[in-house]
Amino acid sequence: MTSLLGKSRYLICFYMMIAIFSTLSFSVFLSMYERAGILHDGISQDSILVRFDSSNESLIVNDFLNVLKESEPDNFLIYRDSFDANIRSFYLWNHEFPLEMNWLEDETDIETGIVLIDKVLFANARYEDGRYYLWYRGYDYQVIGTFQLDVISGGTPLFFPMDLESPLFGIYVVDGLSIEAISSSVQQLQELDSNLTVQLIPLERTFADRMLIVVQASFFVVISLVLALIFIGLGTMTHTVAWMELRQNEIDVRYLVGATTKRIQRWLLKEYVFIISGSFIFGCFISFLIWQTGLFHIIMPDFHLLGIGFAFMLCLVLGVLTEGISTQLNGRKRGVLRKEKAR
Amino acid sequence: MTLIKLNHIKKNFGAKEAEVQALKGISLEIKAGELIAITGTSGSGKSTLLNILGCLEEQTSGSYMLSDHEINSKSKLELARLRNEMFGFVLQDFSLIESYTVKQNMLLPLLYVKDKKRKKVRQEMFMELVDKLGLTEKINTKVALLSGGQKQRVAIGRALINSPKVILADEPTGSLDKKTSAEILDLLLTLNKEGKTVIIITHDPKVANHCDREIQIEDGIIFKDILR
């Protein structure tokens, strides 16, 4: 055992390094992937886009809300899009406003409309009689709160309460209800207005979409990671060949006393996997300590268990492949395989 | 003239509990131009003595005078210079760099000669030496392709290239057949006749019989010092 560890010390160091590198990288990658799943304006992956087209204007927004509430949901949130990219209207049913609020007014002025604004636009509001007002397109709105948009993806800077009496047609985003629940509610509306056409589109980003976002947002990081993985592969090959050379004497002796190439390969593989696993545990522990320092908390808020799994798989696949290739190369170099084939 | 003087040399290996005393107090004087055989059984301490004589290892205690130099007080740097200028080593396994050619191996000591004039003179002597060793046709051949006898000639050539005062040979015929052994031994005897001090470590009595003096070592001490 001591001899094995002694002869494998460089390989152990290298695999520990790979373990640290891959565990942290996969954790960062998974954090980025999770982040890519967050949609604009704080809505979740399960949100459904609902598009109403109707020639009949008899249906109003409130009708839609009422049928939704009939399914007795715990809570939901609806955004209604306008033609203006800077504005969205919202409706909350037992639901909190999904963006991080800097402050929220308790009392509202019923004389005017209300608005929630991006905190960087708060200077636009004027202070009057203990309240903040925003002059917008000829009207005064009471500012009831400011929120913080995501630094990277941004979002809508102005949110107004939804006009419940306005005609229904338009585009909505519903968060908190399943597509089945929305679909059955919509069917009730279609019974009231046979001309009503509806499209329901799940907004969940697919794996490919999210991967694309990750790659686009961090193209350089991804490229560098891929290059690093290639170097790791090449490095593993070099160090494994060197490890094999160090163990040549043992290999020769085993061959001499009658071991077949297959048995030698199995024996080497067993020891190699033992080295990979041991090194990985230590490397993984070090990467956990690195994460604990909080040095990279922005890009790696969580230490993903799945990341550890991926990293171990990478080490194992890389290790088994390089060990296999090295054994073959070594056998050829020493003529062992040729001799066996000749027999 | 005394060239080498060892006074109560001891050499220990290993840590406290597992300590092994390889040399237990060796005192010895060697004059310039002597041909000496150091004999003894395996593990008697003769190779350790050679390593100390060749400044490859430091003794644990005792003093070592080489010519005018007090070896105990020398730095690693000075010891390296002494190895380069004072000694030529011929070892049982030849200690040649297999991937180098005969010429590269033989000229290796000149890499570490500081004195440019000396270096130039020694380089000019190279062909003469190659001729003397019968290696003229092999100078650009890689050592790996040579026979055992040829390799030992190359080792002797390397030992001589810098014109050292002492040739230290550790079992120089140990890996060779009878005929080649005799040739190598003749070569060493010739070198001694030319004025070199030659110290041969051997367990072969036939080789020892050719020497003027035989120092027998047993269990880390000089058992017999026979002058012939």
Next chain:
Amino acid sequence: MKEQFYLSMHDLWNRKKNVLSLLLQMTLTFLLIQFIFNAVFELQNLRQEVGRLTEVQDMYFLLDVSTTEQFFQAFEPENIEKVISFFEFIFENESFKALPLQTNTFLPPDERFDAFEGNMGSTMSFMYATSLLEALFDLNTISGRFFNETDYVNHYDYIPVVLGFDFMDAFEVGDIFEDSFHGYLENFKVIGFLEQNSTYVDLMSSWHFQSLDRVMLRPLNQNHSLDVSYFLIPLSKIYVIPESTDQMREIVTYSDELGLFSFMFRNMNDQLELLSEERMMWIQSQLFLTGLITILTLVSFTISLLQFIDKKRHEFGIHYLVGARNKDISFRIAFQVIPFLIVGSLIRIGLLNQMDYGWLTMGISLLLSILICLIPLVRMSNLNLSALIRWRIT
């Protein structure tokens, strides 16, 4: 020493495949280190620049929150008076300073522009210049002159333009060219060239310093003979330096009264903080990656050298035997890192085509090289001499 260098090069040549992989790794590390320095220092410079711009008075950006309906209305010919009125209110107002920073494209049918084709094909970029732009971003001409007071007021047969430094290869002061890309013919006359590396900052578009080397500047000049789009282009991106925030509200109210535009204002310091936060995230991910790859390189290199020492023990022993000093063998090992340092740095300089903060990268690269040698050299000096001679790799 010369011999040791030769031997170390020979050692590298003997394991060229491994060396090639390590070289690529080292180069990637150097590139990443350079990127980190670039990002950190550019952010620092940007903060300084914005700090300088807003040192005396705050700077605001007018965020256009107009509706699509308003957008189309503004293009209606009957509304041109309102547009001009807003144009004058913004750019000819004596109580505050305003800066149009919209970069637009034009398509001059002149073969002298062919060599400067941008990403959009043969379209070229132009910006409206004001005396404020000149003063804020310290724009100077390397030949000819910048716009004077009359250039901003008078209408000539030829519109005076100042070209970016790169255009000096194809144009001279006094050269004329024409363009009708925006639907009306305009004649331009080159009156000067900007100094090389002239830049401006447009925080609402990017955190980078924007280069003016391939941009044409034309004076913001109220030319009533042109159509409404002429006035709308500079109004699409306005930065304002007001005396007080009330003036910003006045702008918002006035635009609202005209009914054609809706604006809100954003303080550039807030924007800088947001950009810094975004940038820090980028820098952190970059730092994370660079750190990991640097350690990977360090470990790979160190292990490679240690394996080399193990493999060459017997050879080193022979060198010691014939008189080599520790120093000689140490140099032979340390010299092996030099080609990586040189070639890696040359590739880095070649690929990035810049030397900014290169000395810092060089310093870090040197430190990395020293660290790589450290453990192997310590190990080498700890090896027992007589054991070295007996060492054989089976």
